[in-house]
Amino acid sequence: MNWRDTARWWESLGRQDPFGSILKTNGDRWDIERFFATGRADVAAFMSAAIELVPSLPRKSALDFGCGVGRISRALADHFDTVVGVDVARSMIVRARQLNADQPRCRFQLNRSNRLKGFDDNRFDLVYSRLVLQHIAPAPARRYLAELVRVLAPGGLLMFQIPDVIDVDPEEAFVNAPIEPTVVKRWLPRSIIRAWRSVEFRHIPDPRHGGMYMFGLPPASVTAVLHAAGATLICTRADRSHGADVPGYEYWVTKE
Numbered sequence: 215m216n217w218r219d220t221a222r223w224w225e226s227l228g229r230q231d232p233f234g235s236i237l238k239t240n241g242d243r244w245d246i247e248r249f250f251a252t253g254r255a256d257v258a259a260f261m262s263a264a265i266e267l268v269p270s271l272p273r274k275s276a277l278d279f280g281c282g283v284g285r286i287s288r289a290l291a292d293h294f295d296t297v298v299g300v301d302v303a304r305s306m307i308v309r310a311r312q313l314n315a316d317q318p319r320c321r322f323q324l325n326r327s328n329r330l331k332g333f334d335d336n337r338f339d340l341v342y343s344r345l346v347l348q349h350i351a352p353a354p355a356r357r358y359l360a361e362l363v364r365v366l367a368p369g370g371l372l373m374f375q376i377p378d379v380i381d382v383d384p385e386e387a388f389v390n391a392p393i394e395p396t397v398v399k400r401w402l403p404r405s406i407i408r409a410w411r412s413v414e415f416r417h418i419p420d421p422r423h424g425g426m427y428m429f430g431l432p433p434a435s436v437t438a439v440l441h442a443a444g445a446t447l448i449c450t451r452a453d454r455s456h457g458a459d460v461p462g463y464e465y466w467v468t469k470e
Contacts, residue, residue, distance in 0.1 A: 220350055221302040221326055223427070228282075228305030236282045236345070246313065250288055257289035260342070260373065267448055267466055268371045272339040279330075279362060279374075280346030284310035284320060291319040294340065298333075300325040328354050330361045336469075337365045343374040348456045351429055352379075356439050363443035366469050372445070375453050377430035377462030428456065436465060445469050 227235035233244035237252060264271060274295045278287040281299025283306055290297045299322045301307050310322040325331060341362050347355050355376070366372045433450070440447055451464040 218326075220354070224301070224303035224349075225305050228303045228309065232283050232306060232309050236285060250285060253285035253289040254292075256344075257286060257293070261293055263466075264340075264371055264373070268369075268468065270369070271371055272367070272369065275338045275367075276340040276342065277333075277338040277362075277365060279341065279343035279358070281310060281322060282306050284314045284317075284322060286342060286344070287320050287322070288314050288317055290340070290342065291317050295319065296321065298323060298338075300330065302326060328357050330358075330365055333365045335364055336367045339367050339370040341366050341370070341372040341374075345375065345455060347374060347376040348380070348428055348430060348462075351427075352431055352435075355429065355431060356435070359436065359439045360443045363440060363445045363467070363469060366445070366467070368469050370468065372467040372469075373464060374467075375455060375462065375464045376436065377428075377453075377456040378432055378460050380428045380430045380456070380460055430456075430460065430462070433463060436463075440465070440467060 224235075233246075233249050237244070237249070273293060276290045276294040276297045278284075278290060278297060278299040281287045281301050284299050287297045287299035287310070297320050299307075299310055299320065301310070301322070302325060304324055304326075307322050307324045314320045314322070323332070343362065347358065350358065359374070362372055362374065437447060445467045446469065448466040448468055451466070453462040453464045456462050
């Protein structure tokens, strides 16, 4: 699965139920005020921990990666001069701009790429991502992690949450499955077989029936990506917000 698959998936969810797809309820539908109140509570707890870990954290600019309709972006605007929310789904960005028209410090930008297009290196004092990377397949998730470090300003703070491995990327598993040594396949380069399987995968019926893909990365893989990108890991904290029966973590990161 690549970023295009993720974009199609969240574009549909953003049209059907933009609030419930971000935060699940026990059957009730969110009202807007109650929904945004959860963002204020989350950011209040986050900022308390952030100030404890990085007392001198600058407050000029913040990035909300995977912003949805701006639940966190809106709350971060109480603490930073400017907040940019990015999302892969156009439906989410359109709704975020509508709902946060009264927030002059917030700006929302569509990012349909496996990179953070349009953002210079060292751009943001704070980079925040929660309940986002867990829905992105491992390979693009690793690329996005490197990008989050790239746009983080020296002395700034990156916080993201991601579980340990919950499931494998179904496309990756299909493409990399053992090759039967038939007469034809024995002579074909593996790259050709992989490319053909990738096309085949697009025509396999989706088995989720409206569910959500959930992924994760092992901590060793996460720390390797952070190290290669030039980041310094401040600490990790146990996290179960993904709700699965596997461990998860918050990663608190800075950059020299």
